[in-house]
Amino acid sequence: MGADGGVVGDRTLAFLAGLHRLVIRVTGGRLGWRLGRLEVVELHTRGRRSGERRSAMLTAPIVDDDRIVLVASKGGADRHPAWYLNLVADPRVELTTRTGLRPMIARTADADERAALWPRVVRSYAGYRRYQERTARVIPVVICEPAT
Template sequence: MNSNAVKDYSAKLMNHGHRLILKVSGNRLLTTPFGMPTVELHTVGRKSGLARSCYLTSPVNDSSRIVLVASKGGDDRNPDWYRNLQATPDAEIVIRGERRKVKARTADADEKAVLWPQIVSAYKGYAQYQKRTDRDIPVVICDIVG
């Protein structure tokens, strides 16, 4: 198994573990890791067309948008969920127990310049992730629809 496959398997295992802990605890544990709310993102697989979901955190969010960071822990590849959103930006997010329809888009350079300091302030690990990779980590703005 190559190193990318190991990283991907580890990420999937962690996501399944997070899902299990949330379910078993009745959504009482792991709801705000590192002080950020847990987000369950529902996308459509860009290749399969099947429903996909994963757990992330949102360092910046308000009543009109939820911001996600496509860091993949500083990996040199974008995460699958980000590539799914690029193909199909209409998605759903569950945050604080509420399911919301969103339209996702990658922040442009000016938006990211404003958001990045807020993101790093919420969780300093994002700055370390950016140092680990040569790619510019995308910031995703999920605008709440309706």
């Protein structure tokens, strides 16, 4: 949160993501792929307007064998993060994980899937519950599965 009690701004998030990438690079990947109990991934999308490759450092509260779940929380902001809008426009994404680059297809969990996943999400990180309480929008849960 910002100094005024609001949500962290886009510039701050971009700075922190760049710092996170630097830690991973400088340590040869020994540090940075976990944040507490959460795995960290780098999501690569195509800009919905620009068509340019875009990247976002994110935590993944659920990582199963062939499925990685992301949460488009943006810290409880009232608008969706740009990375989420990009993958809605083009669900073909790539995820960089500790083990390498993985082509995936991303989709928003439907209401039943979200209801089933949400308890696991908040068990992984209770902050997601606070983020949902902070905003009127339903925070999307994104399921990424291997591209075929």
